[in-house]
Amino acid sequence: xxxxxxxxxxxxxxxxxxxxxxxxxxxxxxxxxxxxxxxxxxxxxxxxxxxxxxxxxxxxxxxxxxxxxxxxxxxxxxxxxxxxxxxxxxxxxxxxxxxxxxxxxxxxxxxxxxxxxxxxxxxxxxxxxxxxxxxxxxxxxxxxxxxxxxxxxxxxxxxxxxxxxxxxxxxxxxxxxxxxxxxxxxxxxxxxxxxxxxxxxxxxxxxxxxxxxxxxxxxxxxxxxxxxxxxxxxxxxxxxxxxxxxxxxxxxxxxxxxxxxxxxxxxxxxxxxxxxxxxxxxxxxxxxxxxxxxxxxxxxxxxxx
Amino acid sequence: xxxxxxxxxxxxxxxxxxxxxxxxxxxxxxxxxxxxxxxxxxxxxxxxxxxxxxxxxxxxxxxxxxxxxxxxxxxxxxxxxxxxxxxxxxxxxxxxxxxxxxxxxxxxxxxxxxxxxxxxxxxxxxxxxxxxxxxxxxxxxxxxxxxxxxxxxxxxxxxxxxxxxxxxxxxxxxxxxxxxxxxxxxxxxxxxxxxxxxxxxxxxxxxxxxxxxxxxxxxxxxxxxxxxxxxxxxxxxxxxxxxxxxxxxxxxxxxxxxxxxxxxxxxxxxxxxxxxxxxxxxxxxxxxxxxxxxxxxxxxxxxxx
Numbered sequence: 242x243x244x245x246x247x248x249x250x251x252x253x254x255x256x257x258x259x260x261x262x263x264x265x266x267x268x269x270x271x272x273x274x275x276x277x278x279x280x281x282x283x284x285x286x287x288x289x290x291x292x293x294x295x296x297x298x299x300x301x302x303x304x305x306x307x308x309x310x311x312x313x314x315x316x317x318x319x320x321x322x323x324x325x326x327x328x329x330x331x332x333x334x335x336x337x338x339x340x341x342x343x344x345x346x347x348x349x350x351x352x353x354x355x356x357x358x359x360x361x362x363x364x365x366x367x368x369x370x371x372x373x374x375x376x377x378x379x380x381x382x383x384x385x386x387x388x389x390x391x392x393x394x395x396x397x398x399x400x401x402x403x404x405x406x407x408x409x410x411x412x413x414x415x416x417x418x419x420x421x422x423x424x425x426x427x428x429x430x431x432x433x434x435x436x437x438x439x440x441x442x443x444x445x446x447x448x449x450x451x452x453x454x455x456x457x458x459x460x461x462x463x464x465x466x467x468x469x470x471x472x473x474x475x476x477x478x479x480x481x482x483x484x485x486x487x488x489x490x491x492x493x494x495x496x497x498x499x500x501x502x503x504x505x506x507x508x509x510x511x512x513x514x515x516x517x518x519x520x521x522x523x524x525x526x527x528x529x530x531x532x533x534x535x536x537x538x539x540x541x542x543x544x545x546x
Numbered sequence: 547x548x549x550x551x552x553x554x555x556x557x558x559x560x561x562x563x564x565x566x567x568x569x570x571x572x573x574x575x576x577x578x579x580x581x582x583x584x585x586x587x588x589x590x591x592x593x594x595x596x597x598x599x600x601x602x603x604x605x606x607x608x609x610x611x612x613x614x615x616x617x618x619x620x621x622x623x624x625x626x627x628x629x630x631x632x633x634x635x636x637x638x639x640x641x642x643x644x645x646x647x648x649x650x651x652x653x654x655x656x657x658x659x660x661x662x663x664x665x666x667x668x669x670x671x672x673x674x675x676x677x678x679x680x681x682x683x684x685x686x687x688x689x690x691x692x693x694x695x696x697x698x699x700x701x702x703x704x705x706x707x708x709x710x711x712x713x714x715x716x717x718x719x720x721x722x723x724x725x726x727x728x729x730x731x732x733x734x735x736x737x738x739x740x741x742x743x744x745x746x747x748x749x750x751x752x753x754x755x756x757x758x759x760x761x762x763x764x765x766x767x768x769x770x771x772x773x774x775x776x777x778x779x780x781x782x783x784x785x786x787x788x789x790x791x792x793x794x795x796x797x798x799x800x801x802x803x804x805x806x807x808x809x810x811x812x813x814x815x816x817x818x819x820x821x822x823x824x825x826x827x828x829x830x831x832x833x834x835x836x837x838x839x840x841x842x843x844x845x846x847x848x849x850x851x
Binding site: 311 | 560561562563564586587589590593594610611612613616617619620623624627641645648649652653
């Protein structure tokens with residue numbers, strides 16, 4: 242079955258600790274890799290998890306805080322060393338692109354490896370990537386600096402042919418593609434065979450929304466409405482709700498409330514404050530609001546299929 | 547006894563691997579910490595080795611290749627978070643200071659933590675740090691981009707008093723300091739007691755030279771002449787001597803030859819190419835030339851006393 246998997250490379254906040262790396266995830270969609278955020282050490286985690294640089298062509302940076310992008314110079318330089326003639330697209334706010342370009346133009350000046358910059362504007366809602374099977378959209382989050390989230394959506398899949406019916410009505414091979422796409426079949430005798438008689442529903446389309454960093458805001462639930470799996474930051478527990486809002490972050494309970502409002506099937510929480518020696522409390526508080534909560538952890542792989 | 551210790555945080559080359567981190571060392575001189583080079587992940591290694599950010603006030607960068615400084619943004623941002631009102635001096639080539647300042651001015655813009663830049667000029671020989679017990683000098687290395695090494699020298703220690711002789715000749719307490727510094731003692735009856743009768747030699751002064759990255763060059767041996775312990779890069783084995791020179795690097799044997807020419811007591815080799823799954827070969831080839839060779843390794847602590 243087609244692969245749609247989330248790999249957690251880092252789920253800590255602010256600074257790396259003995260327990261957690263700074264923010265970084267990889268979405269593995271049918272063996273194409275998409276990185277979201279790139280904290281320091283991302284390239285080492287990437288290698289440790291057995292991922293291949295040659296399959297990584299897009300990096301999405303949510304905002305310009307160091308713990309979400311200080312791994313970029315190392316990652317991009319290593320890619321430049323490994324695939325001299327390759328390229329990668331970095332989706333990032335304008336000032337981040339400027340700062341990154343200054344460094345890469347200097348440190349990779351002897352490599353033809355190409356870095357393409359796709360500028361995300363503050364508060365922008367746009368499709369930032371699309372191929373035959375996937376779209377990636379960006380949407381605004383509500384942090385203390387401009388911050389955008391990303392939604393990965395699998396495109397609709399072809400309907401399943403009913404072999405017996407197809408054979409019975411003598412559908413020519415040349416028409417099978419359009420039938421899979423939902424077309425009815427008109428027989429030579431003029432009789433119309435409705436698509437529903439020839440096919441059954443396709444597999445459901447999976448989707449994944451990345452929401453870090455942000456305070457709790459119902460506009461986020463609106464933007465990710467109906468998504469299958471949500472990653473939402475959960476930096477603090479209930480007792481820190483006030484500090485969370487001041488600092489533009491969320492509590493685990495608030496993350497669960499957003500997942501609930503969005504009608505999501507599953508919630509992954511992360512971006513844990515280093516004050517916690519265990520995330521049990523965060524898990525409990527989120528689970529009181531939302532049924533299917535997963536605690537992010539370095540090395541965790543979540544299969545969306 | 548006064549502490550003078552070298553901590554190896556990273557001794558790999560080019561890119562981090564499963565076996566080695568990029569270049570980073572910490573010189574611990576009487577609990578003041580001095581970092582030499584700062585590859586990606588340095589701050590995590592620093593913490594892992596139980597070192598204290600509050601004791602780190604100087605970072606020396608040998609040259610402007612990413613594997614020697616991509617850890618700086620993370621390290622400096624973490625220090626800015628931890629010791630809001632502190633400061634650190636980064637000793638680095640001019641272009642490196644410019645690029646680093648651009649990033650830090652943006653990413654640490656809300657912190658009063660101060661970063662002082664000490665510009666090292668290409669090929670410069672100069673004392674870049676001095677306190678009551680230590681000097682740090684910089685000197686040129688011979689890589690494919692401007693590169694400088696660093697020598698840490700303990701200042702001369704006071705001579706040891708011979709308690710019996712001091713007592714016998716009735717040396718007043720007020721004079722003991724000057725006697726320890728080598729002065730003779732003139733008794734009231736005018737007789738001069740030579741210092742040698744009142745003191746014995748002080749403990750030897752330790753010194754440490756850091757030489758990475760560089761091709762083998764006798765000018766390096768000249769610059770570090772008489773140093774106690776030498777770290778010299780040993781990227782390759784004998785069979786790669788030609789590539790080593792082309793790439794501005796050294797073989798393990800060449801590193802040992804430089805240590806021998808310099809009259810050093812001990813050699814630490816590192817900056818290993820990722821082509822080696824074991825550095826045994828490098829150790830053997832260096833040991834054929836020089837008696838006391840140590841293989842660098844992450845977590846290794848070398849006590850110079």
